[in-house]
Amino acid sequence: MTRAGTVGSRLRRLRTDFDQSFAEPARSHDEEHLELLTIRAGGRPYAIRLSQTSGVHPDRPVTPLPGPQPALLGLAGFAGAVVPVYDLAALLGHPVAEVPRWLVLAAGTPPLGLAFHDLDGHVRSATSDIIRESGDEAGDRRRGSLRGLVDLPGGSRPIIDIPATRAMVHALAGHAQAGDEEPS
Amino acid sequence: MGDRDPLRYFRIEARELVDQISAGVLDLDQQPGPDQVSRLLRFAHTLKGAARVVKQTDIADRAHEFEEVLVPHRDETTPAVPADQMRELLRLNDEISGFVAALSAPAPPVATEPPPVATEPPPPEPAPEPAAPAAPPPEPAAPAPDPGGERAPERAATADLDELLDAIGEASSRIAPLRDGGRTLARLHRNVETLADRLRVGRTTVSDASARTAVRRLSGDLGALGRRLTDAIDQVERELDEVRGRAEGLRLVPAGSIFTALRRAVRDAADAEGKRVRFQATGADVRMGPHLLNLISGAFLHVVRNAVVHGIEPEPRRLAAGKPAEGTVSVHVERRGRYAEFRCTDDGRGFDLAALRRTAEERGLLTPGADAGPQALIDLVLHGGISTAPGVTEVAGRGIGMDVARDVALQLGGEVAIANRPGHGATVRLIVPLTLLSMNGLIVEAGHTTATMPLDAVRRCVRLAADEMAAATATARLAHEGEVLPFLPLAGALQAAVDEDAEPRSGVAVVLAADRDTVAIGVDRLAGITTLVARPLPDLAPAAPVIASVSIDLDGNPRLVLDAHGLVAEARQESTTARSDTVSTRPRMPILVVDDSLTTRMLERSILESAGYEVDLAASGEEGLERARSREYGLYLSDIDMPGIDGFTFVARTKADPQLAHVPAILVSSRASAEDKRKGTEVGASAYVIKGEFNQEELLAHIRRLIL
Numbered sequence: 001m002t003r004a005g006t007v008g009s010r011l012r013r014l015r016t017d018f019d020q021s022f023a024e025p026a027r028s029h030d031e032e033h034l035e036l037l038t039i040r041a042g043g044r045p046y047a048i049r050l051s052q053t054s055g056v057h058p059d060r061p062v063t064p065l066p067g068p069q070p071a072l073l074g075l076a077g078f079a080g081a082v083v084p085v086y087d088l089a090a091l092l093g094h095p096v097a098e099v100p101r102w103l104v105l106a107a108g109t110p111p112l113g114l115a116f117h118d119l120d121g122h123v124r125s126a127t128s129d130i131i132r133e134s135g136d137e138a139g140d141r142r143r144g145s146l147r148g149l150v151d152l153p154g155g156s157r158p159i160i161d162i163p164a165t166r167a168m169v170h171a172l173a174g175h176a177q178a179g180d181e182e183p184s
Numbered sequence: 185m186g187d188r189d190p191l192r193y194f195r196i197e198a199r200e201l202v203d204q205i206s207a208g209v210l211d212l213d214q215q216p217g218p219d220q221v222s223r224l225l226r227f228a229h230t231l232k233g234a235a236r237v238v239k240q241t242d243i244a245d246r247a248h249e250f251e252e253v254l255v256p257h258r259d260e261t262t263p264a265v266p267a268d269q270m271r272e273l274l275r276l277n278d279e280i281s282g283f284v285a286a287l288s289a290p291a292p293p294v295a296t297e298p299p300p301v302a303t304e305p306p307p308p309e310p311a312p313e314p315a316a317p318a319a320p321p322p323e324p325a326a327p328a329p330d331p332g333g334e335r336a337p338e339r340a341a342t343a344d345l346d347e348l349l350d351a352i353g354e355a356s357s358r359i360a361p362l363r364d365g366g367r368t369l370a371r372l373h374r375n376v377e378t379l380a381d382r383l384r385v386g387r388t389t390v391s392d393a394s395a396r397t398a399v400r401r402l403s404g405d406l407g408a409l410g411r412r413l414t415d416a417i418d419q420v421e422r423e424l425d426e427v428r429g430r431a432e433g434l435r436l437v438p439a440g441s442i443f444t445a446l447r448r449a450v451r452d453a454a455d456a457e458g459k460r461v462r463f464q465a466t467g468a469d470v471r472m473g474p475h476l477l478n479l480i481s482g483a484f485l486h487v488v489r490n491a492v493v494h495g496i497e498p499e500p501r502r503l504a505a506g507k508p509a510e511g512t513v514s515v516h517v518e519r520r521g522r523y524a525e526f527r528c529t530d531d532g533r534g535f536d537l538a539a540l541r542r543t544a545e546e547r548g549l550l551t552p553g554a555d556a557g558p559q560a561l562i563d564l565v566l567h568g569g570i571s572t573a574p575g576v577t578e579v580a581g582r583g584i585g586m587d588v589a590r591d592v593a594l595q596l597g598g599e600v601a602i603a604n605r606p607g608h609g610a611t612v613r614l615i616v617p618l619t620l621l622s623m624n625g626l627i628v629e630a631g632h633t634t635a636t637m638p639l640d641a642v643r644r645c646v647r648l649a650a651d652e653m654a655a656a657t658a659t660a661r662l663a664h665e666g667e668v669l670p671f672l673p674l675a676g677a678l679q680a681a682v683d684e685d686a687e688p689r690s691g692v693a694v695v696l697a698a699d700r701d702t703v704a705i706g707v708d709r710l711a712g713i714t715t716l717v718a719r720p721l722p723d724l725a726p727a728a729p730v731i732a733s734v735s736i737d738l739d740g741n742p743r744l745v746l747d748a749h750g751l752v753a754e755a756r757q758e759s760t761t762a763r764s765d766t767v768s769t770r771p772r773m774p775i776l777v778v779d780d781s782l783t784t785r786m787l788e789r790s791i792l793e794s795a796g797y798e799v800d801l802a803a804s805g806e807e808g809l810e811r812a813r814s815r816e817y818g819l820y821l822s823d824i825d826m827p828g829i830d831g832f833t834f835v836a837r838t839k840a841d842p843q844l845a846h847v848p849a850i851l852v853s854s855r856a857s858a859e860d861k862r863k864g865t866e867v868g869a870s871a872y873v874i875k876g877e878f879n880q881e882e883l884l885a886h887i888r889r890l891i892l
Contacts (some may be wrong), residue, residue, distance in 0.1 A: 077736055111722060
């Protein structure tokens with residue numbers, strides 16, 4: 001009896017461990033790797049941390065909303081919710097006439113969509129390839145929503161920090177105290 | 185429990201009946217009529233019967249007593265119910281509502297209402313304390329709003345469910361053409377197969393001509409079918425839109441559902457004060473979220489009670505002041521774009537500013553002798569909780585009601601304002617933003633965008649031909665039924681892409697009225713009428729004032745809902761801007777108009793003056809020169825063909841005069857040749873406007889460019 005119990009519990013533990021190894025495949029990688037979206041906004045290459053987003057959508061209709069913010073493209077509908085969509089290129093200070101095709105939902109609240117022109121791909125990059133710029137913290141204000149660079153086969157790309165971008169939008173929309181200025 | 189709640193239907197019926205009884209009693213009180221007694225008897229009798237069936241003896245007995253009071257008055261042509269009997273009816277009514285309310289879900293609903301009421305006891309300062317015995321009478325009225333507010337959604341639902349069902353029926357009936365289309369498609373499919381067989385079998389022998397005819401016929405049939413299907417789908421879509429709008433609207437409650445409670449509060453307060461007060465209410469159809477309405481109902485109970493207690497004077501005083509003996513308290517509900525406005529107006533004495541000042545000084549809120557204006561004192565009422573109650577007999581201080589109103593406004597992100605008319609009454613205004621709002625909208629298209637206008641602000645739509653549209657756009661005005669209305673092209677207001685070089689196209693002017701002003705909005709096309717639920721713009725989306733809110737269309741995409749007030753203001757402003765570009769801070773230099781034609785002089789003068797310029801007139805070149813030398817002008821506007829010296833000469837002479845050479849000149853002439861234009865430039869004219877193509881916008885643009 002006791003033996004059977006031991007075997008049973010051992011089996012259970014093994015099974016749990018086995019399942020667990022599938023349930024959390026990325027944990028060990030996460031420490032050394034970063035999931036990135038490589039995108040183009042206004043013709044320039046950038047990268048976005050996937051963990052800072054909550055969805056990527058192509059060709060989502062955006063209803064233009066007239067108002068004081070040129071970077072605000074308009075409103076998009078997501079499952080009954082109305083989400084404001086800002087043009088990333090304009091937020092980064094180099095607006096183009098072309099209408100962005102892609103839309104990434106920023107993590108966090110209130111809902112916020114950021115539109116960009118092209119999606120190059122999805123890459124996993126070693127954290128060692130991320131280059132933090134010197135004086136990162138002090139330079140934040142001036143650099144707006146860019147935080148560091150990532151070295152990728154096609155060349156290095158500035159990383160758009162979504163929380164910093166969100167803070168900028170909040171300031172533009174008068175939603176929070178102005179933090180970052182729009183980069184000139 | 186096996187019977188699954190025997191009271192289920194009784195609850196609904198009883199609520200309906202109590203509602204009708206409550207309203208009926210107040211009607212009887214205010215405007216007694218012969219049929220009111222019989223109606224009340226009928227309701228009470230029905231309630232009694234139903235209550236007996238479900239063994240609710242408390243309710244049945246009260247309903248019976250209610251009947252007993254009324255029966256003697258059944259045959260009176262104008263029922264005269266003595267005051268004590270009236271009070272008895274009201275008391276029974278309250279008891280019945282209390283019992284009926286107790287039947288429904290016990291604890292939670294009560295929690296929503298008490299907060300405003302609960303705040304009442306603590307605030308009174310020591311002074312009103314002796315008033316305590318007087319306070320209870322109005323208290324029993326408090327339970328009334330509870331059932332009133334709670335019941336509202338269901339009542340709204342019953343009325344609207346029918347409409348929703350109609351809309352669903354309509355949508356289903358639109359499916360039939362689709363089914364027909366399916367059958368037609370099957371037939372065409374068979375035809376194609378037959379044709380294919382013939383082509384295969386006959387190879388070369390089947391005549392090409394007959395095959396071609398068959399194919400052509402098929403192609404025609406397919407085209408027709410396609411069009412029919414598109415039409416049918418469009419219609420289904422529209423109907424579903426309607427269904428969706430109505431279904432969403434079910435969540436909302438008409439503002440009128442709180443009127444009975446307010447009316448009752450006015451009646452009770454008037455009774456306690458020995459005053460005669462008439463209650464009026466408008467705007468019952470404005471719909472909004474039940475939560476919002478509940479909170480406002482709580483606050484407005486205080487506001488109307490205050491109006492009776494503190495506003496309406498005792499009868500002798502009213503008569504002495506030349507007012508009707510009966511006071512009036514009116515409540516008006518109105519939707520203003522993304523806000524709802526609740527207004528309570530009384531024709532009483534207004535706020536007693538002297539008393540306010542005294543109280544404020546006593547409390548140290550105001551330095552004695554400080555010069556506080558009337559509005560500053562009123563603001564103290566709103567912010568400091570001061571009461572104007574002059575004596576201890578008053579039920580509650582005016583300030584407490586205001587505190588509640590202010591708290592509710594704060595909670596809902598709105599505001600309270602008071603307009604005081606000493607001796608004539610006061611208006612308390614509570615403005616709150618609406619979260620969800622059902623409305624009928626006119627769908628319009630302009631510059632490749634689709635938006636919805638609130639239909640209740642639309643007066644009419646006028647078709648405009650291409651040239652009328654162009655003229656209205658250029659002048660920012662539209663003549664409509666003998667009136668000149670400011671005209672605003674919607675595409676411009678929406679900052680939509682407008683093809684500047686595109687051929688002028690016909691369109692529609694939508695005549696909108698709001699804020700006692702009427703304007704015309706130019707759109708490309710009307711695309712139908714819809715019922716929609718407007719929701720507030722999301723955070724992080726600052727929008728132009730012409731946008732009120734947003735709705736979701738059938739595809740799940742946002743659609744803009746325009747703000748009538750914003751559009752009216754924008755049209756007004758654009759039109760004024762067009763009239764006088766910027767009323768500059770500097771005093772502008774006058775303009776000299778030189779023309780031998782009286783008509784032209786007057787026309788130009790009226791254009792320039794309405795654009796805000798000062799204008800002097802001269803009937804000839806000579807007179808023009810004389811005037812030019814006598815006064816400093818900012819610009820000369822001269823005709824060319826005149827008796828005496830002509831316009832060219834006039835301009836040339838001013839340019840030759842060192843005193844006048846700096847003043848720009850515009851030539852206005854019917855001469856359109858290049859030669860004349862060249863000559864004009866040669867003599868030094870800054871611009872040349874051809875009379876035949878006279879366009880006042882163009883003229884004003886030249887002037888704005890030239891003049892300081």
